[in-house]
Each structure stands twice: as structure tokens, then as C-alpha cells.
Amino acid sequence: MSSTGSTYGGSSVGAGRTHQASVGDTDVLAVSPVEAEHLVTDTAEDLSVFDGLTVERAQAIIARYPQARSALLPMLHLVQSVEGRVSQAGIQFCALQLNLSAAEVSAVATFYTMYKRKTCGEHLVSVCTNTLCAVLGGDEIYKKLGEHLGAGGKRVGHNETAGEPGAPGSITLEHAECLAACDLGPVIQVNYEFYDNQTPEKAVELVDALRRGEKPAPTRGAPLRDFRTAELELAGFWPEDEPGYRATVDGPSAAVETLRGAKLAEDRGWTAPAMPNPPLPEVEKK
CATH class of the missing domain: 1.10.10 (Arc Repressor Mutant, subunit A)
Known part of the structure; x- marks a missing residue:
């Protein structure tokens, strides 16, 4: 009888040949779904697209x-x-x-989901599928849009595109975690602009309009831009007509539902107690 040694504080439970001892080494590159050359990052890329x-x-x-x-x-x-x-x-x-x-x-x-590794469509349609929106119909909306945008019996899935990516009328679909509009759920964003109180039918009408080249007005906030223009604005660059642009961006963005609690408190004279303001402890000097 071979000696197995002891484990777990002297017990022989679990002792014996280890998995490492019983199998040979595995070539992780050989079984990787990613080709080995893709793991090399020091290859010089063509940067001419960035003029x-x-x-x-x-x-x-x-x-x-x-x-x-x-x-x-x-x-x-x-x-x-x-x-x-x-x-x-x-x-x-x-x-x-x-x-x-x-x-x-x-x-x-690769940490932030807002940075895409596959080319997006002309429009990025984000369906909130977090808890409240999901309960109110977000999951149904996401499923319906996937089926509607699909072809040949195949649904469009998360971060997949209907149409040629980047071409007019192409749409990339994603399910998104909380879009911070629970009071207006279910919500959809198109290129990060809000379309509130959605239904599967309204969502289908919205994407069909986008595919026809139309830009339906968001529920609130700025006028709709295509994905790449929205990305340029997120980088901090505005259209040449900045005053006219700001006039549209600075329009009302708060919904009645969002302000309902504040309005109710104002009508009834409710106020919150003052916040305590204790002295802060001294910080040891370095």
C-alpha cells in the first residue's frame, strides 16, 4: 500500500495523487480560442486613418x-x-x-463597455435590462428587437449589428445595465439619448425609423446624432454653429415623473431636517 501522506490537519481525506501529478502539462496556446499571434501587441499598426x-x-x-x-x-x-x-x-x-x-x-x-471592439452601426441602440426596466418590459423589448433586426431566423444578439457596420441605417443592439431612468422605464437609448416609457411596439417603430434614415426626437435632451458624431461630442468637440447647438442641448431634460417627489414636497411644505455639520478631525501633517 503506497503512502499518500496526510492533508487537512493530519487527515488522509483528499490525499493521494494530485491532478497535476496524474495529467501531463497542457499547451494553453494550443487550446486557446484566440490565435497566438493575436496575443502579440507590439505589431506596428497602420495609423493613417487618424489624419x-x-x-x-x-x-x-x-x-x-x-x-x-x-x-x-x-x-x-x-x-x-x-x-x-x-x-x-x-x-x-x-x-x-x-x-x-x-x-x-x-x-x-477593455474595462468600459462604452468602448467597442467591433465597429458599431450608424446607431447604437441600448436597451436597459436591469431589474426595474426588465420587470416593466425591458427583457421583452430586447428580445423583440433582436428578432425584428435579425435575418434568416437568426436573432441579433448583444453588440451585434443589423446591416453593414457603419453604413447608413445599420443598427448595433446591446442590452445595457442601469441607464439611470428607473422612473421612466422601460427605457432605450439611441447613441446615448433617451427614449422613455417604451413598449416592444414603440421600440420596433423607433428602429424602423432609424433604418429609413430618420432621426426621431428623443424624449428629452439633445437632438439625435449618429453614433460617430455622438462620440466626437463626447470627446469635447461641437458643431460649428455652437450657439445653435447649445440652444438645443440646453433644452429641458427633466421629466415630470422625475420631479414629482420634489413638486409634492413643495406643494405640501415638506422640508428635510438640516444636515449635521460636525467638525472634521484634524489630519496629521506629513
């Missing part, structure tokens, strides 16, 4: 911040406004402009 204007805009973004690396988030939006996604070329462009490594840029670009 002189893009470089000028990148430098303008960097100039807003005391430290260049702080400009990374709007820089990634700038890249998406050019390509409709964050490609390896876009990652290298940001790295070169900000004097960062490609790994540092990739860590940020």
Missing part, C-alpha cells in the same frame, strides 16, 4: 489636463468617432499621443 485633424484634436484634448494620461477617456471617444470602434490601431494612436504603453491603453479600453 492631421484627428492629431490636432488629440493635442487639444491633452492640453485640457495637467497630466497627459488624464486625457485617455476622451481620447478613446475621439478614436471611436473616426473608426466606430477602438481598434488596435486606435490603441496605438492613443498610446503614442499620451506616451503610454499599449497595455495601459488596452486595460482602460
Whole structure:
């Protein structure tokens, strides 16, 4: 009888040959679904898509911040406004402009869901499927849109596109975590603009209008832009007619439902007690 040693505080339970001892080493690259060459990030990419204007805009973004690396988030939006996604070329462009490594840029670009690794359609349709919206019909809306936008019996899934990505009328569908509009659920965003109190039927009408080239007015907030224009604005660049643009953006954005509690308190004279203001402890000097 071979000795198995002891484990778990002297017990022989679980002792014996380990899994490592009983099987050979596994070649993780051989079984990886990602081809080995895709794991190499130091390949020089063609950055010609980022023309002189893009470089000028990148430098303008960097100039807003005391430290260049702080400009990374709007820089990634700038890249998406050019390509409709964050490609390896876009990652290298940001790295070169900000004097960062490609790994540092990739860590940020892959952390946030707003940065897309596949080219988006002309419009990004985000359906809130978090708890309250889901209960009110968000899951049904997402399923209905997937079926409606699909072809050949195949539904369009999360981050998949109906039509040629980037082409007029193309739509990328995603299910989104909370869109911060629970009082107006179920909600949809198109290129981050709100369409409140949706139903499956209204959602289908909305995407059909988008596919026809129309831009239905959002429930509140700014007029609808296409995805790449919205990304350019998120990077901090506005249309030439800035006064006219700001007049539309600065329009009412709060809904009646959102303000109902505040209005009720005002009508009934309700006030909240004053917040306590205890003295802060002294901080030890360094």
C-alpha cells in the first residue's frame, strides 16, 4: 500500500495523487480560442486613418489636463468617432499621443463597455435590462428587437449589428445595465439619448425609423446624432454653429415623473431636517 501522506490537519481525506501529478502539462496556446499571434501587441499598426485633424484634436484634448494620461477617456471617444470602434490601431494612436504603453491603453479600453471592439452601426441602440426596466418590459423589448433586426431566423444578439457596420441605417443592439431612468422605464437609448416609457411596439417603430434614415426626437435632451458624431461630442468637440447647438442641448431634460417627489414636497411644505455639520478631525501633517 503506497503512502499518500496526510492533508487537512493530519487527515488522509483528499490525499493521494494530485491532478497535476496524474495529467501531463497542457499547451494553453494550443487550446486557446484566440490565435497566438493575436496575443502579440507590439505589431506596428497602420495609423493613417487618424489624419492631421484627428492629431490636432488629440493635442487639444491633452492640453485640457495637467497630466497627459488624464486625457485617455476622451481620447478613446475621439478614436471611436473616426473608426466606430477602438481598434488596435486606435490603441496605438492613443498610446503614442499620451506616451503610454499599449497595455495601459488596452486595460482602460477593455474595462468600459462604452468602448467597442467591433465597429458599431450608424446607431447604437441600448436597451436597459436591469431589474426595474426588465420587470416593466425591458427583457421583452430586447428580445423583440433582436428578432425584428435579425435575418434568416437568426436573432441579433448583444453588440451585434443589423446591416453593414457603419453604413447608413445599420443598427448595433446591446442590452445595457442601469441607464439611470428607473422612473421612466422601460427605457432605450439611441447613441446615448433617451427614449422613455417604451413598449416592444414603440421600440420596433423607433428602429424602423432609424433604418429609413430618420432621426426621431428623443424624449428629452439633445437632438439625435449618429453614433460617430455622438462620440466626437463626447470627446469635447461641437458643431460649428455652437450657439445653435447649445440652444438645443440646453433644452429641458427633466421629466415630470422625475420631479414629482420634489413638486409634492413643495406643494405640501415638506422640508428635510438640516444636515449635521460636525467638525472634521484634524489630519496629521506629513
